[in-house]
Amino acid sequence: MKSKLVVEHLNLWFGSKQVLKDINIEFEENKVTALIGPSGCGKSTLLRSFNRMHDLYPEARIEGHIRLDEREIYQKDIEVTDLRKRIGMVFQKANPFPKSIYDNITYGLKINNLTADKATVQKALEEAYIWDEVKDDLKKPATRLSGGQQQRLCIARTVALRPEVILMDEPCSALDPVSTLKIEELIHHLKKNYTIVIVTHNMQQAQRVADKTVFMYLGEIIEQGDTQQIFNSPQHETTRNYIHGHFG
């Protein structure tokens, strides 16, 4: 099994506060990995380090290694825009541009000098399971879509750029159960083409979508492995307590 993204001895500080402590993970290609753990344990911080979102915060300091296909992503010669094209991100709250559905897809394509024709737009919308719902309304504002549709549009916008890795930070936390299940089905189908890392507070969701699960607590990885193993026979008491809802 090929490791697409490898994290080795990663430490991260905001000012003097250490938020990530000696993180080691290998994300396998074409698998879904769930990051779970109580609020504030560092899940989003870890996810954001994979596409260098912390570059914007002068108080953030990172040590250690993150490699995409064996290349250090924090090396000086890495273009951050190119990295973010290869490692796409979907956020907790759907954030479509205040533009038409069609232009939401073409915008990123144009910025990246990629073909932005109708066929490409259709393909991205089909891949994100939203084409049938919007095909007659492509010129309508994206903000008129439901929350679940907006989130699938944001996923379409991400896959349009043909990334290799897709990061999702609680992509369903603002959605109803039906929209949530649609996104979960979509994740299942996307992993054929992409390597996916998803942060979730929903233990059922982690078990439904993830091949691998990483449990974090206070900035450290307590335990990681196959999702079934983590949920059925956790090795650590903290993991057991968390997945049984005793805290978090």
Ligand SMILES: Nc1ncnc2c1ncn2[C@@H]1O[C@H](COP(=O)(O)OP(=O)(O)OP(=O)(O)O)[C@@H](O)[C@H]1O
């Ligand atoms: N830009 C920042 N500056 C300073 N501290 C930060 C910054 N971003 C996050 N933190 C701190 O880092 C720690 C980890 O935060 P993070 O957002 O990664 O947690 P999380 O596991 O994603 O939590 P949640 O489940 O609530 O989203 C927290 O203590 C938070 O206050």
Ligand SMILES: [Mg+2]
């Ligand atoms: Mg978070």
